[in-house]
Amino acid sequence: MSDKQFPEGFLFGGATAANQLEGAYNEGGRGLANVDVSPVGEDRIKIITGQLKHFDFDDEHFYPAKEAIDFYHRYKEDIALFAEMGFKTFRMSIGWSRIFPKGDELEPNEEGLAFYEDVFKECRKYDIEPLVTITHFDIPMHLVTEYGGWRNRKMLEFYERLCRTLFTRYKGLVNYWLTFNEINMILHAPFMGAGLYFEEGENETQVKYQAAHHELVASAIATKLAHEIDPENKVGCMLAAGQYYPNTAHPRDYWAAMQEDRENYFFIDVQARGYYPNYAKKKWEREGIELDITEEDLALLRDYTVDFVSFSYYSSRVASGDPEVTEKTAGNIFASLKNPYLDASEWGWQIDPLGLRITLNAIWDRYQKPMFIVENGLGAVDTPDENGYVEDDYRIDYLRQHIKTMRDAITEDGVELLGYTTWGPIDLVSAGTGEMKKRYGFIYVDRDNAGKGTLKRSKKKSFDWYKKVIATNGAEL
Numbered sequence: 001m002s003d004k005q006f007p008e009g010f011l012f013g014g015a016t017a018a019n020q021l022e023g024a025y026n027e028g029g030r031g032l033a034n035v036d037v038s039p040v041g042e043d044r045i046k047i048i049t050g051q052l053k054h055f056d057f058d059d060e061h062f063y064p065a066k067e068a069i070d071f072y073h074r075y076k077e078d079i080a081l082f083a084e085m086g087f088k089t090f091r092m093s094i095g096w097s098r099i100f101p102k103g104d105e106l107e108p109n110e111e112g113l114a115f116y117e118d119v120f121k122e123c124r125k126y127d128i129e130p131l132v133t134i135t136h137f138d139i140p141m142h143l144v145t146e147y148g149g150w151r152n153r154k155m156l157e158f159y160e161r162l163c164r165t166l167f168t169r170y171k172g173l174v175n176y177w178l179t180f181n182e183i184n185m186i187l188h189a190p191f192m193g194a195g196l197y198f199e200e201g202e203n204e205t206q207v208k209y210q211a212a213h214h215e216l217v218a219s220a221i222a223t224k225l226a227h228e229i230d231p232e233n234k235v236g237c238m239l240a241a242g243q244y245y246p247n248t249a250h251p252r253d254y255w256a257a258m259q260e261d262r263e264n265y266f267f268i269d270v271q272a273r274g275y276y277p278n279y280a281k282k283k284w285e286r287e288g289i290e291l292d293i294t295e296e297d298l299a300l301l302r303d304y305t306v307d308f309v310s311f312s313y314y315s316s317r318v319a320s321g322d323p324e325v326t327e328k329t330a331g332n333i334f335a336s337l338k339n340p341y342l343d344a345s346e347w348g349w350q351i352d353p354l355g356l357r358i359t360l361n362a363i364w365d366r367y368q369k370p371m372f373i374v375e376n377g378l379g380a381v382d383t384p385d386e387n388g389y390v391e392d393d394y395r396i397d398y399l400r401q402h403i404k405t406m407r408d409a410i411t412e413d414g415v416e417l418l419g420y421t422t423w424g425p426i427d428l429v430s431a432g433t434g435e436m437k438k439r440y441g442f443i444y445v446d447r448d449n450a451g452k453g454t455l456k457r458s459k460k461k462s463f464d465w466y467k468k469v470i471a472t473n474g475a476e477l
């Protein structure tokens with residue numbers, strides 16, 4: 001038992017995304033989305049990065065999002081389990097194509113709206129605060145094929161309509177909103193992040209930054225609307241975070257790390273401070289990137305900054321200015337140089353609890369806005385016994401160490417943190433690989449990479465551990 005305390009009202013919980021758990025991809029009037037047509041297996045990475053044009057299902061691949069873990073039909077059971085763990089908050093996302101099946105309709109699909117209303121009410125029944133990502137790697141396929149995804153300015157209008165619909169319908173039910181999941185992923189997984197694919201010979205960097213500009217303006221419009229419709233609403237941005245370390249004390253390595261950090265912080269610099277940083281304008285100038293940015297866009301960015309800064313954290317990263325240093329290790333979509341001081345998960349993601357404290361401090365120092373850790377966790381292979389029970393001490397260890405350094409950041413460093421949601425509190429489909437085998441949950445789901453299994457839920461050892469963490473507000477880890 002520690003006498004270091006998390007603040008009262010700290011929001012412990014878990015985080016998910018529609019396409020990774022709902023399934024029912026063609027029920028309730030839902031339209032097809034980019035995430036549906038991304039299969040498990042080798043081709044996935046080429047598809048989500050926009051290198052392989054793959055816009056529909058075929059017989060050669062398995063598409064895990066079609067059924068996922070069937071939360072669509074089992075949400076009551078799942079939310080009851082979250083409530084049993086004592087969740088204060090549940091992060092989930094809206095499947096855009098449930099609300100606007102094609103994306104460009106004028107009227108929403110009532111069945112989709114009713115589904116999420118029921119889910120939010122179910123959360124409220126247990127005093128669980130919904131934390132809702134408006135788009136989590138999710139865009140109706142029609143907007144990809146007809147408009148080219150976020151490269152197109154028309155997306156502002158469609159997204160605004162989506163936001164207005166959600167804020168109006170869920171007024172009083174939802175107060176915490178995130179505009180775009182891991183907005184910096186647009187640079188690394190542009191089909192998944194923004195429905196982008198590239199034609200041969202096109203300037204990909206230019207397209208990505210144009211799409212980023214559209215998302216940034218859309219995010220500002222969402223913040224404006226959210227506050228207008230309900231002053232209780234709080235809107236956050238969301239970054240795939242993880243501070244870069246220099247590979248050595250050589251100044252050129254420090255410089256390289258700074259450049260890499262800027263590539264990520266660029267998005268949050270705009271969303272939290274309200275203007276494009278000079279380093280970005282200089283980069284565009286140097287690289288001949290010309291963006292369509294209007295005065296009205298700039299005014300929106302300036303006037304409607306976010307209320308809080310949220311982020312995912314799985315690992316720190318390493319950069320070097322020495323072209324000879326190249327040994328990479330896997331990470332959350334984009335690889336980093338290997339850090340010899342750290343262990344790694346079975347998927348090669350390096351494990352760095354202190355890096356979370358470092359990242360929290362870096363973000364706090366930069367923005368001075370309340371923060372929210374909305375993803376953190378260990379993807380691992382679990383071996384259940386005949387009852388579906390898993391002795392996942394490795395997961396408990398990972399989370400315990402991260403929660404400790406997060407507590408230090410609050411109690412020793414004074415950062416302001418609203419809450420912490422672990423990624424995938426119930427096993428779900430991996431975004432990066434499409435696998436089920438890569439599990440993050442406190443709750444085991446009987447389903448494999450090929451879609452076999454009963455979908456039965458069972459508690460792992462970590463279930464009771466996290467329950468105790470929440471019950472003691474983080475005093476007992």
Ligand code: BG6
Nearest residue numbers: 017182332379429430431432433
């Ligand atoms: C984040 C995403 O990138 O990391 C989640 O927001 C994702 O959607 C999570 O699932 C973990 O990554 P993966 O590839 O292990 O599922």
